[in-house]
């Protein structure tokens with residue numbers, strides 16, 4: 001006679017936040033019916049509105065809708081999913097959930113990038129999970145890929161496209177539109193926020209890069225230590241010059257261990273057309289991790305959106321169900337100073353009021369800083385008063401090139417600040 005199979009333990013899930021991601025988490029959870037999970041609470045301000053909006057869906061009537069986090073805290077929910085975003089009250093609610101014996105899954109990149117150095121060790125001390133696979137690149141399992149899939153390698157470089165909004169805007173400029181037109185189109189289609197600063201100036205990608213560097217490179221770099229450069233100065237003709245070099249332009253986030261230092265930066269860069277990064281469409285994300293033994297591994301897919309992000313969240317929830325007691329943590333991240341002083345090939349784009357002797361003056365400044373010119377590209381058809389051209393350089397340190405650019409920007413014929421673009425070797 002075979003023994004009766006014991007009923008699997010049901011893990012109760014409470015949802016903090018019922019916006020784009022939260023409502024998708026609830027829907028996917030209830031649609032896909034994972035046997036071991038039950039959604040017991042939804043907590044949101046003005047919750048009646050949310051409950052009414054969800055009424056026509058598949059959500060069970062047993063769910064307790066509440067505006068009161070204390071009710072969630074006092075409940076027997078095992079796992080709290082935080083998808084309200086921001087630091088307050090998310091940080092407090094995550095801390096108190098952990099202290100109250102619950103594991104936490106969050107999609108909140110700001111929270112992990114800014115407070116991960118405190119919250120992750122706190123979860124370990126308390127013997128609870130704090131998982132954040134959805135915080136970077138939405139539905140792409142890059143965090144678990146780095147933490148588990150590539151755990152056997154010694155990763156030294158992570159780079160990729162982490163912001164779909166910038167990818168969309170740059171692809172649009174590539175078709176001949178201006179930055180302002182491309183941003184307006186991204187806003188019209190709902191890809192860009194009313195205030196696009198975090199996306200276009202690189203801060204959103206920097207928060208994600210800080211998390212990837214923590215997980216993959218064991219670096220405790222803070223996101224505000226990562227140098228960010230905006231995509232705002234990129235113009236359609238920059239893509240024409242990029243094409244001459246067999247490249248396109250993308251917002252690239254990269255972090256690299258170099259001896260005891262971490263180099264990390266987010267900036268527009270020249271990407272060879274042969275690179276998988278150049279093929280990325282619209283709002284997709286791609287991360288390439290490079291290891292000492294395994295070489296390059298590429299993760300790609302939908303970096304945002306309610307359903308892909310909900311999948312990442314539920315995957316974390318199911319990982320907790322499979323392994324309710326977290327493993328003893330490995331060594332904590334090593335603290336390293338971050339800078340963006342990458343040595344690479346660069347292209348500098350100048351816009352000048354054309355006159356004789358320009359090249360000589362620019363070349364002599366570069367030479368004084370020990371920087372060698374590789375080639376000069378000038379396409380016909382531009383006004384002489386606002387003439388763009390590009391100079392490609394032999395490999396040099398970013399800091400050296402910036403010092404030279406500061407001098408070049410003071411030349412009387414330079415009409416707009418020079419733009420520097422690293423040339424990726426991928």
Ligand SMILES: NC(=O)c1ccc[n+]([C@@H]2O[C@H](COP(=O)([O-])OP(=O)(O)OC[C@H]3O[C@@H](n4cnc5c(N)ncnc54)[C@H](OP(=O)(O)O)[C@@H]3O)[C@@H](O)[C@H]2O)c1
Pocket residue numbers: 016017018019020021022043044045046082083084085086088089107108109110134135138303304305306309
């Ligand atoms: N959307 C994506 O594609 C995506 C992808 C990856 C990660 N994420 C992350 O997922 C999180 C949620 O994003 P989302 O797009 O779902 O945002 P959202 O649509 O704005 O949803 C946030 C929800 O939390 C509620 N909320 C905010 N502050 C609250 C408070 N103090 N008390 C109670 N409820 C509060 C909001 O209520 P109201 O309706 O009243 O504002 C809203 O229902 C963020 O951390 C985001 O970075 C999002």
